[in-house]
Amino acid sequence: MPVSHQPDKKFDRLRRQAEQMINPNRPLDVSSPDDILELIHKLQIHQAELEIQNEELKRAQLELSDVYHQYEQLYEFAPCGYVTLSPKGLITRINLTAFNLLGTPKRKILETAFSRYLTSACQGSFLEALRKAGRIGEKQRVEMQLKRKNGPPLWVRADITADRDKNEVVVQWRVMLMDIAREKDAETQIRQLNQTLEQRVAERTAELEQRAGQLQQLTFDLTQTEDRERRYLAAILHDDFQQQAAFIKMTLDRLNSRPDADMQDQLVRLSQFTGEFIDKMRHLAYTLNPPMLKHNGLLAALKGLASDMLLHHGLAVTLRAQAEAEPVSPVLASILYRSIRELLLNVVKHADVNTALVEIRIRNKRTLIKVTDKGKGFDYPAARNGKGCMPGFGLYNIEDRMLFLGGSMQITTKPGKGCRVVLTVPREISTHSNAPLKPSRTATGKQSTASEAVGPTDRPNGENAVRILLVEDHQLIRKGLIGLLHSHSNLTVVGEGVDGLEAIKLADRLRPDVILMDVTMPNMDGIEATARITRRHLDTRIIGLSMHNDEDTRQKMINAGAVAFLAKTDSPESLIETIHRVNRDLRK
Structure with missing residues (x-):
């Protein structure tokens, strides 16, 4: 050199x-x-x-x-091979590593064309790299195979550089060769492994998707079972315990009118205790199975929930919801209702504020729910890692439900910065069946749709007596009401019915002055029966009766045509006074 x-x-x-x-x-x-x-x-x-x-x-x-x-x-x-080529591509210089790569003695290599040692498939790409290196003056890299006498072709990587004179004419090429046989073998193995892995991943993905579908279905089945059990328990509380307690209260109130002062004091205390007991059972039944959720959907039930939160917990809830965000599936509606309720209860327990915001909307075919408060917040990462107190164990249950249903739960909070919980869930999730489990009534005394004895009472009354039709599907309540009404000489029960369909037939036949109409009954409820009767008999006054003493039920009965609405646990005096008042209005 x-x-x-x-x-x-x-x-x-x-x-x-x-x-x-x-x-x-x-x-x-x-x-x-x-x-x-x-x-x-x-x-x-x-x-x-x-x-x-x-x-x-x-x-x-x-x-x-x-x-x-x-x-x-x-x-x-050098660990890599060096080869110097003349402008015509002949080998003019070569090191020991290059000898070993070419597998030919030195005396047979010098002044021979380098391309003769390449496989025919690689010669074209090598010559093209030479020309390009000479044309643009930059190093070119190409992978190619060297022919071997005693074995398969050898993969090498060639870096090609052109030495040019002052007139830019190529005077020689310098080629550096690197053995990449192991790399190629590794690439082949990786490619094969990738193919095998892709196949395994596809199989596992299909299996996981199947399992996820099964898990989602099991989640819905579990929720359906929970809802059925909730409805069953709520039905027992409403149809049996509350009705029996209401009957006891009616009886106590009647006995309370007796002159024995000592007995009267005891009866007053028992009546108050029974009333509180009924209120607690009513609230428990409402919590287990909100009637509005079943009859009017999630958004209406959330309005009732907001009122309940303000009444019982002092939390003012602002609800902002798109009408189209109403869930299609009643099971999904139940899950979202209970999740939102749990989040609001967490605000009550931990946020130390008296306001909260609930937002519901649809985004990308998913239901998105935000529950936000400006309370004291908490350290969520620390709580998540078990280093702090996680407000509300129900948060974990909510998150699990969302994940199982293909959704998510995100919590954004810091100490002193409030808290925002965002729930997302697919808008439509298929289920096997949404049919509710109807609890048996035969063991608890609530009658089926079979008609009771219908007609005038055995006790005759004067011509000025108010004629009353009693429509109530609970035998004990009917018995208690009849006993109460019989104690007043100016009232007479002209007939009894157990559902809305019988109420319509009896109203057509008996033309009573006043109808005492239960709201919740089989076959046809009291709201529908009231609407039909008031359209056909303008001179008949209907008083709604219900164990659910909520504003939504009251308003629906009034909108259907009822002139008054009472809870079954209201005092007997209120019921008697209301009957006389609506009758007087009728006769004016």
């Missing part, structure tokens, strides 16, 4: 001076022996300088020789 050195400037100056001094055509300016001595002295100095420069050149040459020898050692034994 040729090496050029730039002569030292000082050495050039000395050489020019020496040439001038020994120029035979130049006369020597020597006029005295002293001048000759001075000239000799200068020549001696120049001679010493030349000798020093000569020694420096010798040392530089020795160092250069050592460097060149090291370069030769590195070049020859």
Whole structure:
């Protein structure tokens, strides 16, 4: 490898001076022996300088020789192969690693075309890389296979660089070869593994999707079972315990009118206790199975929930909901209702505020619910990692339900910064069946749709007596009401019915003055029966009766045509006074 050195400037100056001094055509300016001595002295100095420069050149040459020898050692034994090609692509120089890669003795390699050692499929790409390296002057990289006499072709990576002269003409190519057989084998193995892995992933994904579908279905089945049990328990509370307690209260109130003062005090206390007991059972039944959720859907039930939160917990809930956000599935509606209720109860227990915001809307075919408060918040990451107190164990249950249904739950909160919980769930989720489990009534005394004895009571009344039709599907309540009404000589029960259909037939036949109409009954409820009767008999007054003493039920009965609405647990005096009042209004 040729090496050029730039002569030292000082050495050039000395050489020019020496040439001038020994120029035979130049006369020597020597006029005295002293001048000759001075000239000799200068020549001696120049001679010493030349000798020093000569020694420096010798040392530089020795160092250069050592460097060149090291370069030769590195070049020859480098871990990658080096090949130098002539402009025609002939091999002019090659190191030991390249020999081993080509697998041919050196004497047979030099001055041969490099392309002859490549497989036919790789020759074109190699020549194209040569031309491109010479054309644009940049290193080109290509992967190719070398032919081997005693084995399969060998994969190598070639980095090709063109050396060009000042006229940009290629004088040689330098090719660096790197054995990539192991890399190619690894790529092949990885490709095969990827194919196998993709197949396994596809199989596992299909299996997981099937399991997820099964899990989602099980979640819905579980929720349906819970809802059926809730409805069953609520039905028992409403249809049995509350009705029996109401009958007890009616009886106590009647007995309370007796003159025994000591007995009267005890009866008053028992009546108050029974009333509180009924209120607690009513609230429990409402909590277990809100009637509005079943009859009017989620959004109406949430309005009732907001009223309940304000009444019982002092929490003012603002509800913002899109009408189209009403869930299609009643099971999903039940899940969302109970989740929102649990979140609002957490606000009551932990947020230390008296306001909350509930937002419901549809986004990308998913139902999105936000429950926000501006309370004291909490450290959610710490609570999530078990280092803090997680407000409301129900949050975990809510999150599990959302995940099982293909949704999610996100909590954004910091101490002192309030809390926002965002629930998302698919809008439509299929279920096997939404049919409710109807609890048996035969064991608890509530009658089926079979008609009771209908007609005038055995107790005759005067012509001015108010004629009353009693429509109530609970036998005990009918018995208690009949006993109460019989205690007043100006009231007479002309007939009894057990559902809305019988109420319509009896109203047509008996033409009563007043109808005491229960709201919740089989076959046809009291709201529908009231609407039909009031359209056909303008002179009949209907008083609604219900164990659910809520504003929504009251308003529906009034809208259907009832002139009054009472709870079954209201005092007997209220019922008697209401009957006389609506009858007086009728006769005016």
